[in-house]
Amino acid sequence: MVISGMGVVSGCGNNVHETLDNFSTGCRKGGPPSLFKTDLPYPVFEVPGFQAGDGTVMRTFELAVAAANEAIRESGLENTLLAHRVGVCLGTTVASQLNDVDFYRAYRNTGSAPMHSVDRYLNGNLAGAIQQKFHLSGPACTVVNACSSGTDAIGVGISWLRADMCDIVICGGADELNRVPLCGFGSLGIVSDSLCKPFDKDRSGLNLGEGAGILIIEKENVLRKRGREKEFCISGYGLAADAYHLTAPRPDGSGLEAALTHAMNEAGISPGQVAFINAHGTATRDNDKVEGDVLARVFGSKVQFLSTKGYTGHTLGAAGGLEAVFTVLGLREGWIPQSIGFENEDDEIGIAPVREKTIINGNYAVSTSLAFGGNNSAIVIEKE
Template identity: 60%
Template sequence: MKVVISGIGIISAAGFNLEQNLDAIKNGKRNAGPASVFSTILPYPVFEVKALPEKLEKEEMRTQSLAFAALKEALDDAGLQAPLSGFRTGVCLGTTVASQLNDIAFYTAFRKSGSADLKPVDLFLSGNLAESVACSVNASGPSITVVNACSSGTDAIGIALSWLKSGLCDIAITGGADEISRVPLCGFGSLGILSNSLCAPFDKNRSGLNLGEGAGILIIEREDFYIKRCGKPSLYLTGYGSFADAYHLTAPRPDGTGLESAIRKALSDAGVLPADICFVNAHGTGTTDNDKVEGSVLSRVFGNKIKFLSTKGYTGHTLGGAGGIEAAYTAAALKEGWIPASAGFACRDDEISISPVTENTAINGSFAVSTSLAFGGNNAAIVIERA
């Protein structure tokens, strides 16, 4: 039983929909700047979504607003309309920020007086990402929010794939969403992995990541169900692998065996060999450790001629949204037959034996891989196929 990708929706600093995103990355636009959503003394540039679609904006629920914007586009693309109550629909979405009650104004009032307006608590309690999306479309299948840090979106897609394969549902809404927030900005800053300039994944002189925000949503369906509904599929989600480093809370395992296992599992799940992969959309954050480990694993698994890139130079690191956004880019690139230049890369690192593509590049082939690495030592990979 194969699983079809029937709808793609994306919102990021690069654009409000897939078309705008692809146009921006084709033209090398990097819409980063100082944080404006909140006040901070930190100087690091971020990739913000400048204006949310008004109709979809949920008051003080930025992650949900981003998710609903991408969801609308994905449902439209799939030819579906909410409510989906006539179908067995599951919802599996990744996030990080939206899973935490971290409202600074609320907490400031609480610690000052021992009491505070509970509106942020109410918003939080009504804002579990998967629950709120499931509720909005009347989904009647499983719904779960994955909070696996930076691999949340990719793991969410993999879990949704498992649901469809095991017959738990016919359709799944999956991917990830995250907003830019002061708390993770301070946190990543404290870890010394934010860059003062635009990030440069895999570059010799890379100096860290830039945070971003956005959402990437895929609608995936069981092939038999999709064919009855729509006809011939054009994209498939064919494989998923996820393995842990069992090593460190914040640093990747230096030998990269967790990531390698995740990629190899995704390939075997898809029934393909490394040679069948025409490009890899790498996690590529722009931090010293991540890119070194990931570059080494990609060359080990795919050889030195593999075409690969990181799209974080266009979107920033969108944390729980990254896996969804990057899966959306990967699917769109396969469909369109090109990948963009890996933004920020200029100079090869002697410690990484392969280099990402430096210009918009045509691709020939049917399979691509998207990877995610995360805090906590999670590694995840998916395989997408062009029909």
């Protein structure tokens, strides 16, 4: 399935151009949250200078629209989108929940609460809202697979195209920063009170972030009919369950390995053909240990990989979408940024991400996502 457009907005930049600048210079901008009040001491990655509206729609939706607009522009579909069967599949976590503390406080204290929070939620189903925003009539589906939602939304888009349920899919993920998941992740003891260090020996947990990463994917014949050339495609997708624990990854990593194997089998490639991996790399003790072990086992100890969460924080439902775009950018630009935050190799993992901006050679790259609930997902991106 051909990738014809991509858009991003995250703590690393408001668009692809800004993101590449920050990747290139190794710049990251985490800090205390300004979007809500909390007494928790954890830094977060907010989107710098993002102009949100008046609060009548979800910030998640606004982030998704910003990224979708950039992706649609790049795809050249601004004026012709409605001429096609266009599906929308997006991952999220925050936009799927009515986790509005003010609403609940009012209900709890008085037995009644204003309905504007409910209206915002009911109008904010992410895929449905984007479908309406762009007046689309194909399938719409919001994936709520926790931290792998964005990758899995892309996977659903691939399945739709293969089944001829539509011609083009707007897919990826979006999530806003919210006090409730910050409290939740904090309660699990997996949030760092300093900027995160994915795969580092001294990593102490994740930072939360926000953003949106959107891909436009379409059938090759549709792209050619539009007079455009194929440059990148998604050639494989795999997902597999751990069936192990609600929040911890299966220690042997067999679920992630199964997802990777499936994705590479679909792409018809061997591990040796993969130029680099954009790892999930949250900087929690468990995730990075399991993921690092699997990457070493599947790709060998010399494999080039990185985690971009040092630039964006963990953006939950947006992460898979953002990191899919970052993976395409790595293949397009011919380099990947330093895995920021990483300094010291962890002997328990025995594999290290790239320490500096690194030239890459090859036509294939992989992006992985691991989620609460033991879901593991991987996609293979191919450069023509």
